[in-house]
Amino acid sequence: MENPVLIFGAGSLGVTALDIFQRNSVVVYGLLDDNKELHGKEFGDITVLGETDDDGFLKLIGQKCEAFVAVGDTRVRKRLVKMLNDRRHIQPVNAIHDKAIVSTLAAIGHGNLISANTLINAFATIGQHCILQSGVVIEAQASLGDFVHVGTGSLINSGVTVEEGAFIGTGVTIVAGVTIGKGARIGAGSVVIENVGAGTTVFGNPAQKV
Incomplete structure (x- = not known):
């Protein structure tokens, strides 16, 4: 730039x-x-x-x-x-830290903050204006919509879909293939093993509706 x-x-x-x-x-x-x-x-x-x-x-x-x-x-x-x-x-x-690793096969929109030690794997899709804090892992073929916030050290496994405006707290694990609905909120440290509906807040291991 x-x-x-x-x-x-x-x-x-x-x-x-x-x-x-x-x-x-x-x-x-x-x-x-x-x-x-x-x-x-x-x-x-x-x-x-x-x-x-x-x-x-x-x-x-x-x-x-x-x-x-x-x-x-x-x-x-x-x-x-x-x-x-x-x-x-x-x-x-985009603001992409020099210590982030972004696959050349990943697709990234505009206005994203991608912090240190974040890993974005092949064929992952990141929308616009997302915030990925330090140490986030986005596995292959996962998809983030616009305005998604992912907290430090969270793991978004392969094939996960995170819809627009969802908030994922620090240290969250989302297992492969799960969909996180628009505007949903995932509490820190949660392990998400099933789909989360739009606008829903979940917390815990396994994550339950609050």
């Missing part, structure tokens, strides 16, 4: 994205965050410049500057992505 990038979000995900881009020798122009208490704060030599809808910074995005959305709250992430699509006619770029 030749252009500098502007990161939306200055919380823990924003700092993670900053580290990923800098490790990949991508220039980070700055961070934007709606929390005014963070404005002017510096992370190394990179500053939180202002709010996420500041036109002065937004107008930089496009020809000469890329954008990345690093916000954990899915509703806010969706709103920021839509704003960038509508107002700047761009898709956020």
Whole structure:
């Protein structure tokens, strides 16, 4: 990526994205965050410049500057992505850690955060604007929809389908072939052995509806 990038979000995900881009020798122009208490704060030599809808910074995005959305709250992430699509006619770029392993046979959309030691195997499909935290394993032919969040150290086995907006906590194991429905939530440390319906929250080993 030749252009500098502007990161939306200055919380823990924003700092993670900053580290990923800098490790990949991508220039980070700055961070934007709606929390005014963070404005002017510096992370190394990179500053939180202002709010996420500041036109002065937004107008930089496009020809000469890329954008990345690093916000954990899915509703806010969706709103920021839509704003960038509508107002700047761009898709956020991917932030892929140099210590992640991504098969050349995997398919990956736009705007994904892929953290250190994550492994994405052959013919896995990752949608748009997903967050894969450190040490996640996505096995062959597994499929993640858009805006999926997978917590640190989780294992998504082969042939699993995770639908849009699902949240998978830290250290979760999903056995082969299971489908996780749209907007479902899987509690940390759970072992999922059967399909989880849309909007359902499950927890435990084996995972049960909460």
